[in-house]
Amino acid sequence: MLACYAPVPAFLLPPRRIGWTLCLGSAVLLALLQGVVQAATPDWSGVWAMQGGTVFDLATQTGKGGSTTPGVREHPPYTPAYEAKYLANMALRDKGILPDPNSFCGIPTGFPRILNLPDVYEFAVTPQQVWIIAENGPNVLRIYTDGRAHPAPADRWPTHTGDSVGHWEGDTLVFDTLSLHSSENGRTLVDRTGLMLSEAAHVVSRMHINAAGLMEVQMTIDDQQALSAPWVVTKRFKQQDKGARVYDYACNENNRNPVDPKTGWTYTIGPDGRIIDQSATKK
């Protein structure tokens, strides 16, 4: 197929040179195509930090004019059943006893929360995959851009980051994520206010560098069980100074605030490894 793009018409060449020319033409074309593919993927190198707080719905942020009254919040548009679950989580959050798996050390953050973390990010683009690498955790989201589809329903199972496949529309990465863990049973939460999604969650994300130079990810979250309408969330990331480094994040290195998964109580450990908070020892 590629031979038809040989730079010199074959009928002008002696027969023994035709084969070499076809090979040369193919190689040149292949190199050009690779160059086109590589040029089509934008330069997302560097170190980036999310802008804003680590909650998805700023109206639920304690102390910042938030409200827990349904109808006042802008997002998410929960079904009545999930609204009740979320309000219950926020009540625990307000008491400081929401068991947030992100505080347990060792459990992946999952998607979409991986786009809602403190510390910094790297966005690694290759022709076959894009990796969103969060220092916090650390956590990685793999997005396949090699043309593959999601596995068939019988061949996939819920995971923390689910399955993401995507493609490029110019400099915008569009990717589709499903097969995510439900927030039920304390397995995962979408943010530290206790936002929840079900296993039916299906997210379409559009990711690009906006006019202000910020990496912008707009997620349209659809969840037939948890949401009454699609929930659109946008997260933005600012490129850090050149030379900024990313470091190890080893949550269990010296975690002096272990969280009891059952009660949500956060203990404080002294330098000798013993619990020092008096209120905890009285419990």
Place this chain on the structure above:
Amino acid sequence: MKLFRSSLLAAYAWLLITTPVLAHHSDAMFDHEQVRELSGTVKEFQFTNPHTWVQLSVKDANGKVVEWSLEWGSPNQLGRQGIRPSTFAVGTVVTIRANPMRDGTPGGAFIGARFADGTTVGRWD
């Protein structure tokens, strides 16, 4: 050194605005309405994940030395802002402001520190 610490102050003020210092877990154990000022000697600076801790030896009203545990941000965040393991060298005399623990335990959430030469790190308004 003075300039270095002043720049750290500005950088950390920015950090406080843009990112929660203790994002890893609930900070309900700290009383954010109260600020306690502690003068003492650095026993240890744990420059570790997920959070850093300054262990400060402080004499109480009876002259008894009490060890305070003062929790600060992650070494990664602080390191990018210029804080180093050497920022709190063992034996350094320093005054630290912190939001104390609600239950009276000798611990708190680090706000800022002022060294004997007048330089500061963290938030020191």
